[in-house]
Amino acid sequence: MIELKGLSKIYTSGKGVKVTALNGVSLSLPERGMVFVIGKSGSGKSTLLNILGMLDKFDGGDMLVDGRSVKEFSEKESDAYRSSRVGFVFQEYDLLEDYTVRSNVELALDLLGECSASGKVDAVLKTVELDGLQDRKPKELSGGQKQRVAIARAAVKNPSLLLCDEPTGSLDSATGHSIFVLLKKLSKTGLVVVVTHDERAAEEFGDRVLRLNDGIIVSDIGVGEQPHTKAMAIDEKKCSLSFKNTFRLGAGYLKKRPVRLTLTIILCLITFVMMGVADA
Numbered sequence: 001m002i003e004l005k006g007l008s009k010i011y012t013s014g015k016g017v018k019v020t021a022l023n024g025v026s027l028s029l030p031e032r033g034m035v036f037v038i039g040k041s042g043s044g045k046s047t048l049l050n051i052l053g054m055l056d057k058f059d060g061g062d063m064l065v066d067g068r069s070v071k072e073f074s075e076k077e078s079d080a081y082r083s084s085r086v087g088f089v090f091q092e093y094d095l096l097e098d099y100t101v102r103s104n105v106e107l108a109l110d111l112l113g114e115c116s117a118s119g120k121v122d123a124v125l126k127t128v129e130l131d132g133l134q135d136r137k138p139k140e141l142s143g144g145q146k147q148r149v150a151i152a153r154a155a156v157k158n159p160s161l162l163l164c165d166e167p168t169g170s171l172d173s174a175t176g177h178s179i180f181v182l183l184k185k186l187s188k189t190g191l192v193v194v195v196t197h198d199e200r201a202a203e204e205f206g207d208r209v210l211r212l213n214d215g216i217i218v219s220d221i222g223v224g225e226q227p228h229t230k231a232m233a234i235d236e237k238k239c240s241l242s243f244k245n246t247f248r249l250g251a252g253y254l255k256k257r258p259v260r261l262t263l264t265i266i267l268c269l270i271t272f273v274m275m276g277v278a279d280a
């Protein structure tokens with residue numbers, strides 16, 4: 001279970017101006033269900049989501065996971081929380097364009113050091129209704145299908161917490177609705193927190209709706225908390241990539257940045273020459 005106690009987050013812009021993104025947020029989240037976060041732009045929704053996923057640090061108050069302050073987490077525990085307990089879904093899908101649907105999803109398991117041949121990938125692709133499209137690349141998919149791949153990539157890790165930041169923001173309303181239906185399905189076994197501007201979806205699918213304004217929760221409406229049943233174990237699993245994917249990702253990165261690649265090669269050559277000269 002996750003609890004926030006008087007949590008605050010202050011950003012300081014480049015010119016030294018301070019912005020209070022979250023101002024004393026206290027919240028207790030259930031183990032399962034669908035929680036919507038609504039609020040106008042700049043009200044602190046993404047900041048809240050990022051802190052829940054430990055992608056960002058906070059400045060005041062505390063966040064407790066199963067009664068333990070995240071301030072006490074070791075670096076390994078924080079990494080394990082981010083990589084195996086939490087799944088992220090963003091508005092712009094963030095898929096790897098050179099990878100197929102299957103490889104995009106497999107990569108998430110690979111990062112956890114799990115075997116991707118376990119049938120988990122096929123099962124999750126079926127859940128998101130993408131079976132049959134596994135060999136396509138993202139550019140051959142519609143927006144709704146791409147978002148399903150992103151959800152599959154997050155869900156394959158079987159996270160206790162799925163954080164979705166405006167997951168339907170780039171989709172038409174019918175496609176968006178089908179994404180909410182899918183997220184609702186996933187909220188039966190874990191907690192799904194969704195940031196959206198879609199008031200109607202929040203009303204239709206939300207078990208709970210939080211409203212943020214200027215970093216403050218101004219309303220929190222919903223059914224009561226579910227009983228605490230499942231402990232959110234944080235195992236310090238080593239996160240590693242297979243050699244194949246490490247090489248592929250590295251090569252893809254350098255291919256997209258030819259200037260950096262050329263500079264790296266030149267610098268390496270200079271280093272080797274200097275080492276040779278020094279040795280001689």
Ligand code: ADP
Nearest residue numbers: 011012013019021040041042043044045046047
């Ligand atoms: P929302 O997702 O509700 O639109 P955000 O959580 O992104 O809002 O932002 C909350 C406030 O914090 C806004 O005023 C925003 O400008 C500010 N903010 C967000 N990120 C940063 C940052 N990295 N640096 C400075 N200010 C930021």
Ligand code: MG
Nearest residue numbers: 045046047165
């Ligand atoms: Mg936002």
